[in-house]
Amino acid sequence: MSVTDWRGRTIEDRDDDLPIDESVSRRREARSLLGSLLRPYAPAVALLALVVIVENAARLSVPLLVQRGIDHGIPPIAAGGPARELLTIVGALCGVVLLQAVSRMYFLRRSGRIGQRVLLALRQRIYRHFQRLDVAFHDRYTSGRVVSRSTNDVEAIQDMLETGFDGLITAILTLGGTAVLLVVLDVHLGLVCLAAFPILVGLVWWFRTQTSKTYLKVRESAALLIVQFVETMTGIKAVQAYRREPRNQEIYEDVADQYRDINEKAFKLLAIFMPGVKLVGNVTTGVVLLYGGYRVLRGEMTIGTLTAFLLYLRMFFEPMQEISQFFNTFQSASAALEKIAGVLAQQPAVTDPEKPVELPTVKGDIRFRDVSFSYVPGRPVLPDMQLEVPAGQTVALVGTTGAGKTTIAKLIARFYDPTSGAVTLDGVDLRDLDQSELRRHVVMVTQENFMFEGSVADNIRFGRPDATDVEVRAAAEAVGAQRFIEALPEGYETDVAKRGGRLSAGQRQLIAFARAFLADPAVLILDEATSSLDIPSERLVQRALATVLADRTALVIAHRLSTVQVADRVLVLEHGRIVEDGPPAELMQGDGRYAALHRAWVESLV
Numbered sequence: 001m002s003v004t005d006w007r008g009r010t011i012e013d014r015d016d017d018l019p020i021d022e023s024v025s026r027r028r029e030a031r032s033l034l035g036s037l038l039r040p041y042a043p044a045v046a047l048l049a050l051v052v053i054v055e056n057a058a059r060l061s062v063p064l065l066v067q068r069g070i071d072h073g074i075p076p077i078a079a080g081g082p083a084r085e086l087l088t089i090v091g092a093l094c095g096v097v098l099l100q101a102v103s104r105m106y107f108l109r110r111s112g113r114i115g116q117r118v119l120l121a122l123r124q125r126i127y128r129h130f131q132r133l134d135v136a137f138h139d140r141y142t143s144g145r146v147v148s149r150s151t152n153d154v155e156a157i158q159d160m161l162e163t164g165f166d167g168l169i170t171a172i173l174t175l176g177g178t179a180v181l182l183v184v185l186d187v188h189l190g191l192v193c194l195a196a197f198p199i200l201v202g203l204v205w206w207f208r209t210q211t212s213k214t215y216l217k218v219r220e221s222a223a224l225l226i227v228q229f230v231e232t233m234t235g236i237k238a239v240q241a242y243r244r245e246p247r248n249q250e251i252y253e254d255v256a257d258q259y260r261d262i263n264e265k266a267f268k269l270l271a272i273f274m275p276g277v278k279l280v281g282n283v284t285t286g287v288v289l290l291y292g293g294y295r296v297l298r299g300e301m302t303i304g305t306l307t308a309f310l311l312y313l314r315m316f317f318e319p320m321q322e323i324s325q326f327f328n329t330f331q332s333a334s335a336a337l338e339k340i341a342g343v344l345a346q347q348p349a350v351t352d353p354e355k356p357v358e359l360p361t362v363k364g365d366i367r368f369r370d371v372s373f374s375y376v377p378g379r380p381v382l383p384d385m386q387l388e389v390p391a392g393q394t395v396a397l398v399g400t401t402g403a404g405k406t407t408i409a410k411l412i413a414r415f416y417d418p419t420s421g422a423v424t425l426d427g428v429d430l431r432d433l434d435q436s437e438l439r440r441h442v443v444m445v446t447q448e449n450f451m452f453e454g455s456v457a458d459n460i461r462f463g464r465p466d467a468t469d470v471e472v473r474a475a476a477e478a479v480g481a482q483r484f485i486e487a488l489p490e491g492y493e494t495d496v497a498k499r500g501g502r503l504s505a506g507q508r509q510l511i512a513f514a515r516a517f518l519a520d521p522a523v524l525i526l527d528e529a530t531s532s533l534d535i536p537s538e539r540l541v542q543r544a545l546a547t548v549l550a551d552r553t554a555l556v557i558a559h560r561l562s563t564v565q566v567a568d569r570v571l572v573l574e575h576g577r578i579v580e581d582g583p584p585a586e587l588m589q590g591d592g593r594y595a596a597l598h599r600a601w602v603e604s605l606v
């Protein structure tokens with residue numbers, strides 16, 4: 001199943017980038033995941049199984065009591081005798097029905113509680129795992145698929161936990177119990193009924209094999225709908241700016257149309273299975289009524305026995321509907337479990353060491369030792385990087401797009417690990433440091449300046465949630481952001497709206513600087529921090545830079561060379577190699593690449 005995306009290429013919701021790519025392995029991982037979720041509740045599940053057995057035993061005893069009431073309770077009354085036995089049977093019947101109701105109520109309450117706790121654990125595990133996975137994973141795994149795994153697929157599993165297992169257990173117990181009781185009540189009629197069993201087994205087998213394929217496609221189609229919707233709404237500004245609404249609508253309608261088609265196929269399977277079961281059941285009931293009536297007339301069977309037999313026969317065919325419903329939810333949940341298990345089986349490329357090195361004090365000395373790095377095997381971005389940045393030095397990285405500037409920043413922040421060689425902080429390989437420890441000392445500010453929903457103060461204290469209001473205000477004042485913040489409707493408590501939509505690009509940048517200043521890292525990386533700013537906003541940010549960069553190691557990546565003037569040293573990169581290295585004033589006076597870049601930048605301002 002495939003559709004075309006906005007580029008006209010085929011898109012699919014298959015986890016081809018995950019290591020689990022064989023269906024057998026996926027099913028094994030799915031079963032292991034479900035087992036790990038249910039294992040803490042094994043005693044409670046065993047108790048619930050016992051409750052279900054009691055409930056079904058009470059349910060199965062009703063026709064026997066009806067038979068005894070008809071055959072042994074009514075005749076004495078008809079002969080003018082006491083109604084004691086009939087009343088006793090009716091009392092027993094009321095007790096059985098009450099037991100069934102109480103056990104059912106207990107089961108629903110207890111199973112619902114366990115199911116919600118299992119789902120909570122699953123949601124937490126998914127969320128924790130997605131946060132733990134490295135940047136490389138998220139670069140290739142779309143946000144729509146992330147949403148699908150954490151919502152749509154979890155809901156499918158919820159349906160199975162809430163109704164699926166209960167229906168299956170009840171159906172199995174009912175089928176087994178009624179089959180035995182049918183034979184016990186009357187061997188001849190029992191064998192007539194069981195003759196229909198192979199037909200039912202054939203119908204169930206056909207339905208299961210067909211739905212297993214269909215519901216996997218249903219999950220894929222549902223995920224594609226979410227992917228298309230999320231990506232369109234996330235990029236709505238670009239969609240509207242380039243008048244992409246008609247084309248995006250076509251793509252969405254194509255995906256929705258395929259989702260409808262595959263759901264229609266699922267309903268067609270159900271439309272064959274359910275009437276087929278009812279047909280077999282009704283024909284069997286007719287045969288039993290005809291043959292049983294004949295045996296009653298001949299005195300070989302009592303009316304009560306025939307009545308009980310017909311009631312059990314109805315019970316015998318009822319579970320087929322429960323089984324079909326279970327297959328619906330089970331197939332859907334199995335497909336969802338396989339996808340979730342595939343994601344949870346994905347191991348992050350960037351991991352913590354077993355015995356991390358502790359850094360009591362961090363100076364901020366950064367070094368690249370024989371570092372090579374490739375995003376794609378065989379296509380190195382950094383072929384052999386040698387670099388030393390002493391503690392406290394501000395280094396500017398300049399060069400053309402694709403020269404490797406941002407890659408260096410990502411390696412220092414350890415969003416990626418080098419293909420070979422080592423990146424060190426104060427002489428310690430970054431791979432030997434705990435990631436949470438590294439993040440305290442190395443902070444990266446990008447041009448996106450992501451603002452989370454909440455107040456201005458919440459966004460400033462993002463890196464230090466325990467920071468006081470006084471510390472937040474001091475950080476804003478240090479970078480020159482307090483003036484515009486205090487002018488906002490609610491000051492520091494103003495809601496920034498989605499992605500900081502209520503703030504200008506310059507204001508978001510200053511808040512990002514305040515956030516970094518409050519975090520107080522030993523190493524600060526600014527990746528194109530002023531690229532999207534106008535001249536007045538850039539001047540505000542330039543003044544803030546002097547405060548933010550003081551007394552710390554800093555790497556500044558910038559196309560605007562005005563930002564470079566704050567640097568102690570400039571590295572000019574080309575094709576992943578350092579081709580010039582020196583103070584900006586010294587390089588500007590020469591005739592090298594930096595001087596040419598500076599002249600071109602000055603000319604662009606005229």
